[in-house]
Amino acid sequence: MAENRTELNQIGEFGLIERIQKQFSLQNPTSVLGIGDDAAMIDAGQDYLLVTTDMLLEGIHFDLSYMPLQHLGYKAVAVNVSDIAAMNGKPEQITIGLGLSNRFSVEAIDALYSGIQAACENYKVDLVGGDTTASASGLVISITALGRVAKDKVARRSTAKNNDIICVTGDLGAAYMGLQVLEREKQVFLTNPEMQPDLENYEYLVGRQLKPEARMDIVHELAEKNIVPTSMIDISDGLASELMHLGRNSNLGVKIFEENVPIDSMTYETAIEFKLDPITCALNGGEDYELLFTISPADHEKLKNHPDIHFIGHMHSNTQQNVMVTKQQTIVPLKAQGWNHFKSFE
Amino acid sequence: MAENRTELNQIGEFGLIERIQKQFSLQNPTSVLGIGDDAAMIDAGQDYLLVTTDMLLEGIHFDLSYMPLQHLGYKAVAVNVSDIAAMNGKPEQITIGLGLSNRFSVEAIDALYSGIQAACENYKVDLVGGDTTASASGLVISITALGRVAKDKVARRSTAKNNDIICVTGDLGAAYMGLQVLEREKQVFLTNPEMQPDLENYEYLVGRQLKPEARMDIVHELAEKNIVPTSMIDISDGLASELMHLGRNSNLGVKIFEENVPIDSMTYETAIEFKLDPITCALNGGEDYELLFTISPADHEKLKNHPDIHFIGHMHSNTQQNVMVTKQQTIVPLKAQGWNHFKSFE
Numbered sequence: 001m002a003e004n005r006t007e008l009n010q011i012g013e014f015g016l017i018e019r020i021q022k023q024f025s026l027q028n029p030t031s032v033l034g035i036g037d038d039a040a041m042i043d044a045g046q047d048y049l050l051v052t053t054d055m056l057l058e059g060i061h062f063d064l065s066y067m068p069l070q071h072l073g074y075k076a077v078a079v080n081v082s083d084i085a086a087m088n089g090k091p092e093q094i095t096i097g098l099g100l101s102n103r104f105s106v107e108a109i110d111a112l113y114s115g116i117q118a119a120c121e122n123y124k125v126d127l128v129g130g131d132t133t134a135s136a137s138g139l140v141i142s143i144t145a146l147g148r149v150a151k152d153k154v155a156r157r158s159t160a161k162n163n164d165i166i167c168v169t170g171d172l173g174a175a176y177m178g179l180q181v182l183e184r185e186k187q188v189f190l191t192n193p194e195m196q197p198d199l200e201n202y203e204y205l206v207g208r209q210l211k212p213e214a215r216m217d218i219v220h221e222l223a224e225k226n227i228v229p230t231s232m233i234d235i236s237d238g239l240a241s242e243l244m245h246l247g248r249n250s251n252l253g254v255k256i257f258e259e260n261v262p263i264d265s266m267t268y269e270t271a272i273e274f275k276l277d278p279i280t281c282a283l284n285g286g287e288d289y290e291l292l293f294t295i296s297p298a299d300h301e302k303l304k305n306h307p308d309i310h311f312i313g314h315m316h317s318n319t320q321q322n323v324m325v326t327k328q329q330t331i332v333p334l335k336a337q338g339w340n341h342f343k344s345f346e
Numbered sequence: 347m348a349e350n351r352t353e354l355n356q357i358g359e360f361g362l363i364e365r366i367q368k369q370f371s372l373q374n375p376t377s378v379l380g381i382g383d384d385a386a387m388i389d390a391g392q393d394y395l396l397v398t399t400d401m402l403l404e405g406i407h408f409d410l411s412y413m414p415l416q417h418l419g420y421k422a423v424a425v426n427v428s429d430i431a432a433m434n435g436k437p438e439q440i441t442i443g444l445g446l447s448n449r450f451s452v453e454a455i456d457a458l459y460s461g462i463q464a465a466c467e468n469y470k471v472d473l474v475g476g477d478t479t480a481s482a483s484g485l486v487i488s489i490t491a492l493g494r495v496a497k498d499k500v501a502r503r504s505t506a507k508n509n510d511i512i513c514v515t516g517d518l519g520a521a522y523m524g525l526q527v528l529e530r531e532k533q534v535f536l537t538n539p540e541m542q543p544d545l546e547n548y549e550y551l552v553g554r555q556l557k558p559e560a561r562m563d564i565v566h567e568l569a570e571k572n573i574v575p576t577s578m579i580d581i582s583d584g585l586a587s588e589l590m591h592l593g594r595n596s597n598l599g600v601k602i603f604e605e606n607v608p609i610d611s612m613t614y615e616t617a618i619e620f621k622l623d624p625i626t627c628a629l630n631g632g633e634d635y636e637l638l639f640t641i642s643p644a645d646h647e648k649l650k651n652h653p654d655i656h657f658i659g660h661m662h663s664n665t666q667q668n669v670m671v672t673k674q675q676t677i678v679p680l681k682a683q684g685w686n687h688f689k690s691f692e
Contacts, residue, residue: 005453006451006452006453007448007451008448008450008451008452009448011452013479016452016455019452020459023459024473027470027472028438028471030439031438031472033474034473034474035473035475040474040475042438042474044395049390049395051441051475051490051492052441053441053443053475053476053490054443055443055477055479057480057486058482059482060445060480092374092376092388093374093377093386095397097400097488098401099401099403099406102353102354104354105351105352105353106352106353106356106365107351107352110365113369124374125373125374126373126374127381128372128377129381129385129397130381130399131399131401131488132359132362133403133407134406135403135406136483137405137484140403140486142477142486142488144397144399144490146388146397148376
């Protein structure tokens, strides 16, 4: 195999997923939708059963030097619930695969599970199974979430229509800035262990990084208002990357307006402090776990006064044009930076 | 936390599972059965949907120095399908969480997926989703399998009846002996890399270790003969351990006869060569992925000539007596050794 070796970072995460997707086709009539959305769809009579798996690995997705185990447990569940939310579904069950090294005590595992339990209670999901094993190295958490959605209420990535309004919940870039703050304080601590970490002024950002919430509240509110998003995705890799998914999967282009992209003032100020461009943090930061969705223009009226839903642009027919109109009214192409964990440790 | 530190190996795998189980209760009406069987049961109208997760970690569950990636992919699917089989269900979908370090080339990942694909075709399952990410250390594979079973056909661990006949498929201990052979040849190779591994005479054993099959054939045959096992479990940790699960969960005792425990002649001879007791290998070896089940005595007639199903004993009412009658007619208690990966790297 040495003669013909292609490095993973030559094709990247999305390249790898596409490669896998091409290789596998669906055989069972109950398999309605496979790889390529926030969750798979399985036929379950009047509903679709939704299935999604997310894995969190120590040293890649979290750093236990500043991530308390309880928060980690909560986050591991929340990010999976977020994928169910992104299909407009309600989560019902999870299974957990856990790889533990001997450096974890029973008390540490209890802390991890207390976070998992808090998330289960909050999102009304049942832990129904899993696998616990030793790990030769770091902590490994793999969660599969199952959810349900009525067949006529499912929101996929591929079903946005031309002129649909692009909506985003909450605010963006905060989780990324929280990570920057935590990384800085870690470096300070490593240099001088006497120093107390200075997190007080960054509480919101750090909280967004350490304890994200899945926006099930939005899923419930949309149902109450009788709105089915024409497409939806959760923002795990960054707004730009997710917008490109919606555009490409729906065979449309996206146009957003910088001035409408919601950025919290603390995110904004901290970005400036770190000499980062706030809009870049919002576009490419990732881990916000907000929802990005499109609605028919006819539904705009029902949502226009919602304090936590922002209308950032619209879909259009030119698939070659995925753009942002800046505050200076210039048009810049969106770049799907996403994350590329394969590149991060070359 | 340092003042109050309980080591994981003080409570062991089963202790940890019990601890978790106590902490979580089921809230959703669709969650029919949670932790504690081969798979969870979710209400899906006329059927139960079955869900199971198994994780395979490099350095714990496999050694890439003798486990070809293609076989590993196959095995990762097979062990999950085996859990669905153990509920008397048919597998339909899987999701895969994959943690990869940069030492894996795209070609290596292709080899892994070609094994996964072969298993998907063989067991008629669809790969419907997953998560692929970087890993800071070894290869991590987490698979969740979904399956289905008609509600009146499900086989749980807890439903064996007094006097039911205990059946086991195939033969036992071969996968464990295969591992011993592979480990020995690895040591020989490490000592003298010029030496060719001597695996030719152990092909069956090595195959059982590297490429186990889930016994879906038995599930289909039982259905054809209109037999619903009164209880069932797959043999992943070793016969003794699984027998204890059936006994404890069904609130009964088990009695088996050594002379009826199926051991292949190659397993037997190789055990002797390794100075191991063949019956101990069969009782505690693990990874055979055969099915252990109980049937009502009334069904014995329908199965008695089946070449691959062995009647090794029966359930009885004394929960304190989990015993084996040896070839010398002495009665010895069964010990659930199971595996304890937590102990293996203290």
